[in-house]
Amino acid sequence: MRDSIIDALQQKGQSDEQKDGMDMSLIAINTQDSSPKSQIPSSKLQDPESVIARNEAISEPQTSNVFEAQWAGANNPLYIVRNPKNLSGLQDLTGLEEVKPDKQPVAICENIKPFTNHEIQLYKGDIIYLVSDGYEDQFGGTKYKKFMSKQLKELFVNICEKPMSEQKQILETTFINWKGENEQIDDVTILGMKI
Secondary structure, three states: OOOHHHOOOOOOOOOOOOOOOOOOEEEEOOOOOOOOOOOOHHHHOOHHHHHHHHHHOOOOOOOOOEEEEOOOOOOOEEEEOOOHOOOOOOOOOOEEEEEOOOOOOOOOOOOOOOOEEEEEEOOOEEEEEEEEEEEHEEEEOOOEEEOHHHHHHHHHHHHHOOOOOHHHHHHHHHHHHHOOOOOOOOOOOOEEEOO
């Protein structure tokens, strides 16, 4: 992907060229059951009825409570609120995990290196948030300051037990109230997902 971005931006790595790039947060969650029933033995591939029966077993809904995920971030973190029902009274940020991104864009940059592939276990009931930096960088409030990541993390913890549709409304309302009459300075993306 990085090579495609570099090509699209026509970057050559010269010191006088533009330093454009993009931030990204990318997650892949394996929802397939990795138990033996999901493995198709090659000896049975010639028996169509067996293949159909096995495919039907594979396509059954996932019943596991544990999911393997892989995540990589270019300047944008991943936030995980572990199943709120397993936590008693989230008064602080102890129930929230922040997976740090690599501090480089998806493009040519100084000290370019491969992105870190984080392998993560997610549990049924966990909530993940993938974010751009627009929400936390927005100026507003009574003192015209940035919202900041600490305040965003506190907001995630405070709303995590609510339905996702209600979380969306709270996030939108909080942002609009914070921004007030000020101009929006950047794109704002928050993707929340309950596992």
